[in-house]
Amino acid sequence: MSLAFSDDLTGWPPEKTVFPVTSIDLRVLAGEHPYHLQNAALASENWKREISAKPELFDGRMVFQHQLALNDGGIAGRGHIIPFSTFLWWRKQAERRGGIHLFAFGIMVSSDGAIIAVRMGAHTANAGQVYCAAGSLDLDDIAGGRCDVDSNMRREVLEETGMELRNATPDTTYYASHFRRTVTVFRLFRFGLAADEMIERIAAHMLVAEDKEIAGAVAIRSADHSAYPYNVAMLPIIDWYFANTNEG
Numbered sequence: 001m002s003l004a005f006s007d008d009l010t011g012w013p014p015e016k017t018v019f020p021v022t023s024i025d026l027r028v029l030a031g032e033h034p035y036h037l038q039n040a041a042l043a044s045e046n047w048k049r050e051i052s053a054k055p056e057l058f059d060g061r062m063v064f065q066h067q068l069a070l071n072d073g074g075i076a077g078r079g080h081i082i083p084f085s086t087f088l089w090w091r092k093q094a095e096r097r098g099g100i101h102l103f104a105f106g107i108m109v110s111s112d113g114a115i116i117a118v119r120m121g122a123h124t125a126n127a128g129q130v131y132c133a134a135g136s137l138d139l140d141d142i143a144g145g146r147c148d149v150d151s152n153m154r155r156e157v158l159e160e161t162g163m164e165l166r167n168a169t170p171d172t173t174y175y176a177s178h179f180r181r182t183v184t185v186f187r188l189f190r191f192g193l194a195a196d197e198m199i200e201r202i203a204a205h206m207l208v209a210e211d212k213e214i215a216g217a218v219a220i221r222s223a224d225h226s227a228y229p230y231n232v233a234m235l236p237i238i239d240w241y242f243a244n245t246n247e248g
Contacts, residue, residue: 003069003076007100009178012070018240021174023074024185026063026102026137026147033064033080035098039089046092047085056123059085063137063147065100068183075176075185077102079147081139088125096181105132105186106153106165107237110195113245114219115238118160118202119228121215130218131231132186133160149185160214162205163198165189177236184233188241195219 004011013019036043051057064087065079079102090096108116118133120126134156141152154165168189176185191198202217218228223242225235 003071005067005069005076005078007067007098007181009068009070009100009181009183012178015179016177016236018175018177018236019073021073021075021176021185024149024174025074026065026077026079026149028063028142028145028147029066029078029080031080033066033082033086033099035064035066035090036080036082036086038098039086043083043086043089046089050085050088050125054123054125054127057084057125059083061139062087063142064090065102065183068100068102075102075183077147079137084136087136091182100181100183101136102183102185103134103136104149104153105134105184105233105237106157107132107186107188107241108157108161108163108165108168108198109188109190110198110219111190111192112194114195114221115241116161116163116195116198116202117218117220117228117234118214119216119218121213124213126231128215128229129231130228131234132237133157133214135159150187153187159209159211161202161217162209163191163202167191175240177233177240179232179236182233184237186237195221 063079064082065077067078069076119130137147168191171188174187199217223238
C-alpha cells in the first residue's frame with residue numbers, strides 16, 4: 001500500500017490530541033528542502049535580527065520534514081537538512097506552510113509520578129518556556145539515511161539534564177500529537193528516583209554542563225495549564241498523562 005504523504009497532515013487525528021504510534025520511519029533525502037530554496041533570503045535577513053537580539057543563537061543544521069504520512073498508526077517522513085535559521089523563519093509565519101517540524105520528547109517520569117521538565121535559558125530561542133528536554137533532529141541523529149528518534153531523545157536529555165534514559169524503564173508505546181504543522185513524538189521513561197532527587201541531580205549537572213541551555217528543572221504534578229509558562233506542545237501531553245494517571 002502506498003503511503004499518503006502530505007504537508008498539511010490531512011486525515012490525521014485532530015490537533016492537540018494524543019494518539020499512539022506504532023512505528024516511526026523518517027527518511028532524510030538528498031538535496032535542498034523546497035521551503036529553504038524559496039525562503040533562504042528572507043530567512044537570512046530574519047537571522048540577522050535574531051542574533052542581534054540573542055547573539056548566542058547557533059545556526060546549526062537540522063532535519064525539517066517535507067511531507068509526512070500516517071498509515072496504520074505508523075508515521076513515515078521525507079525530510080531534508082536545513083539551517084536552523086530557515087526553521088526559525090518558518091515558525092514565525094502565521095500560516096506555516098511548506099514543511100512540517102517533527103521533534104521528540106523523552107519524557108522523564110519520577111517514581112512519585114511527576115513529569116520532570118526544564119525551563120529554557122534566557123539566551124535560547126524558547127526563552128523561559130517550560131517543556132521536557134528536547135531538541136530538533138539533527139546530523140547526529142541520522143544513521144543509514146534515516147532519523148533515529150530514540151538516539152535523539154537520549155542525547156538531548158543527557159546534554160540538558162545529565163540524566164541517562166538508559167537508566168530508566170521505557171514504556172513500550174510511542175505517542176504523538178500535533179499543532180500548527182508541528183508534530184511531537186514522545187515516549188515515557190520511568191525512573192526509580194523521586195522528583196526532588198531528580199531535580200537535585202539536574203541542578204548539579206547544570207554546574208558542570210558545557211552547554212548552559214536550561215535555567216532549571218521543574219516537577220509537573222498536575223494538568224494545570226497555568227502552573228508554568230508551558231510550550232504549547234506540552235499541553236495535550238500533560239492533559240493526557242494526568243487523565244490516565246488519575247484513572248489508574
